[in-house]
Amino acid sequence: MGSPHRTYEIRCPVHGFISLNDWEWSVISQPAFQRLRRIRQLAWTDYVYPGAMHTRFEHSLGVMQVATSLYDAICEKSAEILKTDLAYNKDGLGRDRQVVRFAALLHDVGHAPFSHASEELFPRRSGGKRYKHEDYSVAVIRSELRSAIEDHELNANYGLHAEDIATLVEGSARAKQLIFWRDLISGQLDADKMDYLLRDSYHAGVEYGKFDLRRILTTIRAISSRGGHPPRLGVSKGGWHAAEGLVLARYFMFTQVYFHKTRVAYDIHLRQALKELLPGKHFPEPTGTGLKSYLKWDDWKVVGLLANNKGGTHGDRLRTRDHYRQIYSTPEVPNKKDVELLQKVKSKLGNLVVAEAAAAKSWYETGLPDIPVVDDHNPEDVRPLSKHSNVVRGLKANNQVFLYVEPLKFDLAETKVREVTSNAGHK
């Protein structure tokens, strides 16, 4: 019922129509991908922002779209570097465009129910290191989706292997060419971030994650290899404020949405409820039958169990929206005095504190590579964004700590906190 050249258009509230070829359509039609329709992007965020009901399915299509726009922009603006530094010709660029689209589309295909919120329940490898959702994604690409990727008629034009896509998602690609594009999948300028900032803002109904994608598309560049650096992604000097805006959009979304005190509480309850539900208190491993049984876990299954009162007391809290109350939080960038005060509060509260959370995951971690900025008129002049931007330089890793108590104990706990903080001069 149709030609391999047929195209499909899916309506996207953020990017307009997203166009897929028949090959991509057959991949997203696989049950392992359709499962993303049953995994909400921001878990229980709708308890705070009621509009935020969107799914990983919608996001994954969006990431493919943004990655393609970035890819095309780089091909247009940095054709010479792609040719010289990476030996690309037209056919190679056509082929890798398809690989990048698949990698962008599938990078989240291994997500656990409720996305990031349940990642602490991934099992550990024999070595002790915990699996990450990307490990599940590449496992799915290599098994469940292999045939849909490799056996489509259109693949006669390329001879792709599922492995090509998996290695790009992993970042372990050996090929010099492909690894260059890894930054589009995961990095300071990746399509994932660009899509989720815009999409999460859109459905939640906030302006915080909006940034100037159009300007980034006109100023993104390949930066040629030099000084030991392989070729990499960056922006031209004319785009550094747009890149700064991207960094700030992420900062604002973390503080206003992702680390919202009530949202964080629901993540806690979800993890605890899942422990009740999961045999062995963790998800199965991303291998063999483990993976098959992992893929049965999605939001539907979990909420069905919760509706059936199988989630323990935390499941009840989720169902009845009876969340722990945040009783205390440090500043986002606590100084030594703040940390001492936190300790005093904690010892005052004692076992009134039923949960503690930390914004360990910073929006601009010190250790991460900065965004390189290149002068179009002088390609030797490459400097990190933080050299240009006082604002980015001013950003610090978010080390905020949150303390929670039971709702019924809130008033009591509040009195105790006041005793500590009034002595300290301020809360």
Place this chain on the structure above:
Amino acid sequence: MGSPHRTYEIRCPVHGFISLNDWEWSVISQPAFQRLRRIRQLAWTDYVYPGAMHTRFEHSLGVMQVATSLYDAICEKSAEILKTDLAYNKDGLGRDRQVVRFAALLHDVGHAPFSHASEELFPRRSGGKRYKHEDYSVAVIRSELRSAIEDHELNANYGLHAEDIATLVEGSARAKQLIFWRDLISGQLDADKMDYLLRDSYHAGVEYGKFDLRRILTTIRAISSRGGHPPRLGVSKGGWHAAEGLVLARYFMFTQVYFHKTRVAYDIHLRQALKELLPGKHFPEPTGTGLKSYLKWDDWKVVGLLANNKGGTHGDRLRTRDHYRQIYSTPEVPNKKDVELLQKVKSKLGNLVVAEAAAAKSWYETGLPDIPVVDDHNPEDVRPLSKHSNVVRGLKANNQVFLYVEPLKFDLAETKVREVTSNAGHK
């Protein structure tokens, strides 16, 4: 933990912040209302428009917001008529504003899982008439929510009864004053429609449902009683094109979203799957223990059962996105020849047709009262919108009929349909 004068703000992507007083907050905190978070506004529409994941919870808040804006606009623009024709004074207007807010907030509180899609599974009364979702809404208001409505401290200012709200939702209010506002809850200019057109468009990512709400707010009017008509809602002459735009927005949303061929297929599968799941193949009655057990039914429960393969073949189709394919549809306004052709197609297809659907529910039914348009400079001049608008006059009731076949039988069926239609000159 708080004063009765505390206010709450909830972020809404369509209307900005929605503000609730402590009384309203305590009502929406009831389990019977929180259940709306687990009922999606447009059922499985996300299978066609992936962004359309929004819930009745979000919509209900929006309806309250729009109803309030309309209420305030009418109070400002038609103060004299409210005073003269309806005997209102300032206190009465303040009190009924609160009643209207509650009625708008709660008019959907009795919705079944997946909203309208499952309404055919409501049981019948002893007289044979099928219950409607409004019957469940008023039952919930009168029982589950009675105490939250009546016992809040702020009610000392008004002495409201749950019954006041229920009768307004039912439209059976005896009080002359209150019934005037019924049109804001259900009518050609109701807040329900205004909210869902904007909200469904927003999350689906289409422009079709957008209309000029701002202009409607400046031109909505109370029209004084005359010629047997009690006072009623209308628009001033300067707003008739805005009212026309509202009518057209509804027309476009029906044809582009609500009656989308694939969407309609999922409604069919949902109903069939629910029949498998529901004891007795229908929902419990909205009375006593029936209501309690009805309220346990929400999207969570259903998808949990589907995830567990309890939904029969239709449940499987929903889970695996393997929907019936539309093989034929009449024009939206079929003429005699179209109806004959449909009969021919049906008899040709025979039992290949596994489902038939009809857009019986028109977006502007002939029987419904038209929107009255009044000349501000000459209040005697009141004419229905269709007298002004050729476009509205051109609209006909949508009597489109859709035929569905199994996916695997599509090619075969298509050949048969072509035989009929090619004889008929065109499809």
Place this chain on the structure above:
Amino acid sequence: MGSPHRTYEIRCPVHGFISLNDWEWSVISQPAFQRLRRIRQLAWTDYVYPGAMHTRFEHSLGVMQVATSLYDAICEKSAEILKTDLAYNKDGLGRDRQVVRFAALLHDVGHAPFSHASEELFPRRSGGKRYKHEDYSVAVIRSELRSAIEDHELNANYGLHAEDIATLVEGSARAKQLIFWRDLISGQLDADKMDYLLRDSYHAGVEYGKFDLRRILTTIRAISSRGGHPPRLGVSKGGWHAAEGLVLARYFMFTQVYFHKTRVAYDIHLRQALKELLPGKHFPEPTGTGLKSYLKWDDWKVVGLLANNKGGTHGDRLRTRDHYRQIYSTPEVPNKKDVELLQKVKSKLGNLVVAEAAAAKSWYETGLPDIPVVDDHNPEDVRPLSKHSNVVRGLKANNQVFLYVEPLKFDLAETKVREVTSNAGHK
């Protein structure tokens, strides 16, 4: 200072960045094009909608952008027809894309000050037919812009002549291929209309002109020649509601913005004031020195003269916002009784009527070709949009007539009108 391959990006609030090549940049840098920065798109509409200050310059860039998107969409969706019916190959499509971009960019380059409002002041040809702004556009293309078009280095790839562009704008192109694209410049599906509806809505701050451009881009088609028809533009059946939306957007913009009663009054005053200012009471002819002197006329020159009190009484009215008041208007589609009543009103008012205006220019003229709708699955099935759409069929030519009086005479005139209309049963 730069390579011929350099590109330029201009920020557009409606379409994002608009990208120009060096050739196009050199054309828009010509004084004859820069003049469009000094011609406002909607004349004095800002007196009613203060945001509507935008210029023909911004619009012209937008038309080029939309025309390109439509061109590319057709090339993708209807490649076969372009090849078969129009003998196109890849090079020809590349070349004509550039021609279409230039034609779209330049179709308005001959506009008079304040755009359409002053077109009645164009002189008449010897034969008596009045010149149109397109006549000035092609004259400018053939003279002032010829060198910029023909002499750029990039033209070595195509060998274009200014004449090619002028004939496409005129619609007199002899080449079978190019004339096909004329509909993108002027027709029911032209880029001009699509841009102005969106742009005028945007700056004025209304929703009325918004339509689903994205859907039109996915459903626009070339329809192959048959039954005497040469190949032409249309939409696929899946897009007929989007085309309907485009038609309605135009309808709404005409009734709500373009024919706004006060806006129409300012058009009257402008024309009268220009008669004072123009030697011989009309613009120079679009030939030789006439054209040179015509191009000196722009909004700046006119407002400078008005600021200097050179515009007579109508110029004073413009400057002081002291416009004629509309005292009477017929319905948009007057019937026989309405016309009779208008006559009665006019004779009652006598010479109190200082101006009369008529919405002669309909938004969907009967004489114009309808938008063809083609069934993708059955390309023989081509029917006009009005066969599908009751709404479009319901639209009638707008024959509204407006009468104006002096502000100081308004009360007196109103009394007289009431006498007539109250006898007639209603106003």
Place this chain on the structure above:
Amino acid sequence: MGSPHRTYEIRCPVHGFISLNDWEWSVISQPAFQRLRRIRQLAWTDYVYPGAMHTRFEHSLGVMQVATSLYDAICEKSAEILKTDLAYNKDGLGRDRQVVRFAALLHDVGHAPFSHASEELFPRRSGGKRYKHEDYSVAVIRSELRSAIEDHELNANYGLHAEDIATLVEGSARAKQLIFWRDLISGQLDADKMDYLLRDSYHAGVEYGKFDLRRILTTIRAISSRGGHPPRLGVSKGGWHAAEGLVLARYFMFTQVYFHKTRVAYDIHLRQALKELLPGKHFPEPTGTGLKSYLKWDDWKVVGLLANNKGGTHGDRLRTRDHYRQIYSTPEVPNKKDVELLQKVKSKLGNLVVAEAAAAKSWYETGLPDIPVVDDHNPEDVRPLSKHSNVVRGLKANNQVFLYVEPLKFDLAETKVREVTSNAGHK
């Protein structure tokens, strides 16, 4: 023709309808206010961002709207403080709401042609201090608009004097109550800034100036007097990130729009051209006949003179878009080495430098009072925003310096600059 209670609605693309009472309508109908229709908000910014054609008229209405929203929000959220610290009762709040609306509406009524761009041409007082546009605004309020303000029927309810409004605009109000609201007119949280950031972004088509106005409206507070501070405006702790967003929006607009290198060049040309046009090379004083003749200067008059070639070589540059080219700029926050390098570049270029500009006017000047942040649960805890925000603390005054050369000398100058900068290690 109408009652004093009539209201008027004007469409605003940023805030929707703006509603005016008959009194306000009569004030904006005065020629001195209508003149703002002929003064563009951002001067020649359309040469860089073609959509930015909007006027001070549109902006002034918007400022009134935002000021009113802020006023109402404060009255609701901080009723107690207004009552206790400022002795307000209901009538006083009603009266001062009207005063604040007028002050917001009129604060820009004295602007020179092309707004800020020409402010350096204001004359100096006898003492040597240059007049500012606010001096002209209050002069207009006290003379041209006095009668419209004082003599309207509605003023019988208040007994306002033009002087009340003028002193609020000046900030010299003696009354304790009124001065509190001055921050809404001019301050870190003023309505002026909030409107221009949103409006300039809108018409230019950028996202940079967007911030969370809705959140600011729910978190703005009156902070009660303490420690010598009179009562003042601030935000509650829950709004500090929204306030941070406002500060950053301003930062981005300055760097991306207001200090755009080409835009700055046109400001230079405008000032020089105006010197040619203005008798004595400066505007008349804001007193007596000086003010009358000042008000004749608007954009119309200037562009009319430029169209007539009266603006000298700089006028020609404006007309023909032949601007000076930026040859060099320091970083936004130059360090000592940057300043030394600038000196070297300048002495190398010698008199090739035809103009120098400096972003002296910082977007967050050190000297200005910071935005106070108050803890709603502990009103004693008031800290400046920069204590909370690392980002705001990271912002430095913009001391960027720009050097310009003639277009024809650009290549030569560029070679010279390269010589200096290559020695210095980087540009």
